[in-house]
Amino acid sequence: MNTASAAGSGSAAGYRAPWWLPGGDLQTIYPALAIRKPAVAYRRERWDTPCGQDFIDVDLVDGPRPDAPCVLLFHGLEGSSDSHYARALMALVAARGWHGAIPHFRGCSGEANLAPRFYHSGDAEELDWIIRRLRARFSGPLYVAGASLGGNAMLRWLGERGHGAGIVDAAVSVSAPLDLAAGGAALGAGFNRLYTRMFLQTLKPKALAKLERFPGLFDRERLLAANDLYSFDNVVTAPLHGYRDTDDYWHRASARHVLHDIVVPTLVLNARNDPFLPGRHLPQSAAPAVTLEYPATGGHVGFATGPFPGRIDWLSQRILRFFDDTAGRRATPALPHARAEVAKAVPS
Numbered sequence: 051m052n053t054a055s056a057a058g059s060g061s062a063a064g065y066r067a068p069w070w071l072p073g074g075d076l077q078t079i080y081p082a083l084a085i086r087k088p089a090v091a092y093r094r095e096r097w098d099t100p101c102g103q104d105f106i107d108v109d110l111v112d113g114p115r116p117d118a119p120c121v122l123l124f125h126g127l128e129g130s131s132d133s134h135y136a137r138a139l140m141a142l143v144a145a146r147g148w149h150g151a152i153p154h155f156r157g158c159s160g161e162a163n164l165a166p167r168f169y170h171s172g173d174a175e176e177l178d179w180i181i182r183r184l185r186a187r188f189s190g191p192l193y194v195a196g197a198s199l200g201g202n203a204m205l206r207w208l209g210e211r212g213h214g215a216g217i218v219d220a221a222v223s224v225s226a227p228l229d230l231a232a233g234g235a236a237l238g239a240g241f242n243r244l245y246t247r248m249f250l251q252t253l254k255p256k257a258l259a260k261l262e263r264f265p266g267l268f269d270r271e272r273l274l275a276a277n278d279l280y281s282f283d284n285v286v287t288a289p290l291h292g293y294r295d296t297d298d299y300w301h302r303a304s305a306r307h308v309l310h311d312i313v314v315p316t317l318v319l320n321a322r323n324d325p326f327l328p329g330r331h332l333p334q335s336a337a338p339a340v341t342l343e344y345p346a347t348g349g350h351v352g353f354a355t356g357p358f359p360g361r362i363d364w365l366s367q368r369i370l371r372f373f374d375d376t377a378g379r380r381a382t383p384a385l386p387h388a389r390a391e392v393a394k395a396v397p398s
Contacts, residue, residue: 067347070358074323077349082134085362088141100179107159111140111150119191120149126198128252130158135197135351139366153180166264170291171199172303174207191219193373197351201226202305209308220376221316222369225351230300232331238278242325246278257286309336316340317372321348
């Protein structure tokens with residue numbers, strides 16, 4: 051495995067948090083809540099699911115040319131097209147004259163879905179039909195990105211499909227919980243329980259509403275008593291989606307198991323100080339098509355830059371730069387394929 055040192059924040063492989071934003075928690079919370087998100091003109095479509103009994107809502111950015119590249123983004127747990135990282139990426143996609151698409155996981159578009167199921171970190175089948183539908187629509191390059199839970203599910207799809215995932219030209223995963231058990235343990239301890247409470251504030255009402263629609267779907271009292279993601283997944287996520295329990299779900303759905311099976315050029319970007327997955331749990335090897343990039347700072351889907359009050363465009367630029375580099379390699383066959391590499395931590 052080759053390694054490369056991450057350089058300054060302006061380099062292709064490096065990120066360094068601004069001096070005025072110390073620590074993984076601030077680097078996570080501040081960009082999500084305090085930095086202004088760019089305006090994006092979305093157009094929403096509702097797609098019926100393959101079973102014909104449910105739907106997803108997809109927010110689209112329409113480029114002026116049908117053969118322009120398309121960037122597909124899968125959002126994180128309880129995220130949406132309005133998430134800070136989604137708006138930042140789609141604003142840059144629109145500025146380039148590209149197409150963009152953000153499919154909402156079931157129940158995340160502002161309207162409850164119709165079927166008993168929700169969504170989960172290993173939802174490769176769900177991603178497959180979405181990606182294939184977009185591939186059929188656009189003639190230009192199709193790039194796929196995923197943030198947090200969406201990044202883990204995207205990596206699962208890439209690894210499970212192998213060469214079949216070649217319908218996309220390149221992929222970028224950001225802050226994916228590559229080891230779900232380690233991430234779950236981190237979110238269940240200390241200050242991180244703040245994030246857990248935030249997720250449960252929306253997950254529990256959605257589950258209760260689903261229980262009213264489908265009486266007996268799961269145990270109401272156990273749901274109400276759940277005070278962490280482990281308990282919630284044991285009652286709701288795991289049994290609804292074919293897993294025995296939380297331990298089975300977190301093990302089988304973790305993307306770390308498939309990193310050596312990916313053949314599509316893929317960037318895996320995780321900050322070592324991400325409170326959702328501490329750096330010691332980050333995988334240190336992957337398939338030759340996969341670039342592992344682990345800057346010392348950045349938090350969870352944060353990566354703010356610039357003088358106070360800061361900007362949130364570094365991450366979007368990094369994603370699109372990886373796509374540009376991949377397009378350049380495809381246009382120049384003599385160049386070597388992407389190497390698997392780990393960017394060493396940068397002193398903060």
